[in-house]
Amino acid sequence: MQAHSGSTIRIAMAAVLAAACTWPILSHADSAVDIEAGRALFMQKGCYECHGIFGQGSIATGPALAPHPVPLPAMEAYVRDPKGQMPVFSEEILSNDDVSKIHSYLASLPPSQPADSIALLNNGTSLATGPVSSSSKSRTEHPPAPGASIYAANCAACHGQTGEGGVGPALIGISSRYQTADIEARIREPSGIMPHLYPKPLSARDVQDVAGYVVSLK
Template identity: 30%
Template sequence: MKASAHLPLRLTFALTLLPAALAASSLAHTQNRPAQNPPPRAQNVPAGNAQKGKYALSTHMCATCHGPEGQGAVGPAIASPPRPFGDFARYVRQPAGKMPPFTAQAVSDADLADIYAFLQSANLAPPSNLSTLTGNAQNGNRIYASYGCYECHGRVGQGSQSTSAPRIGPPALTIDAFARYIHTPTGNMPPYTSTVVSDQDVADIYAFLKSLPPAPSAKDIPLLNQ
């Protein structure tokens, strides 16, 4: 009788401690469970080398979408990034949209630091007066031919597999990005400085390329639908 008299008190004490025990067990389980989306490996960022970063931006094909100076092209502008390096690394490792992820095996943390340093150092001031110029498509056609642009990009800017030159007509780039593509290209294309190709020349070539009809879709090509 004496032992049974104390049973409710012991039971009450045990029930009082049960929530704390369950919470401690849950916390321990959470801490021991591996993270499903671990952050990028780069935490202690090495000092980036901007010159190496410019090379890495090209070799890792970042420039294909983001431009040779990160000014944006098919993809968004990434130059002079206001975001911290950790956020930039996550953008590369775990991107959104159509951009493929680049693992640490594909692009090392050191390469990321170099690219980041280059993007921070990039001077993206647009050409002085392009936004105020009116292009002349007829003169642009003449300049396009006289500078031999057609030899790689085709007579109507359609591009060429044999020269690996991309399609540029009609251009998907803004006129400022198009000017940078001419002045500071990537790949095998030689640079055409503003001394060689003036702002007015760029505006005229751009107007010519803009006047061209877009490429037909596959469904509109009879040979591909036979």
């Protein structure tokens, strides 16, 4: 795959992915069980819809909460009495224990790493399969699927690691609605908050490859 250097979007996506790919193997004061519970709550309670799956934030919907969230008491106070666009989360909807677990999750997300050091970017393996060490999934064992690494670097932050959706709509099963050429057209002429990724950082070939990957998402 060609290098798409110089794109701020790609750098932001890489940062998100770096956070995504390394958190399960971090050692941290909070227990892995709490962190995992916090990740699940962050999804279930809809925080991810505005703050991004990895707390990376989005200009359109909400600020970044990770990797350095506000202190736990401040987070508790904030969700009970938010200042702006954010909805109120009462204790019936979100207990203090829930907030604490979400805080553990957000605090467990590490700062970014160079994208090239992340094995997942090179083989398109889903995060959902659990902790992954870079040695167990090297690029020599798993030759990259065409388009998978382009997807991971440019699309996954909004459409989800496995196309499950997030800021952008789910792409799983998209072949029932779109053909590859339609997906290419959506990338070339995006609507809504989806950014222009063509002709830079993605080349025409990259667009074909990533569309071919997206259409295969099941």
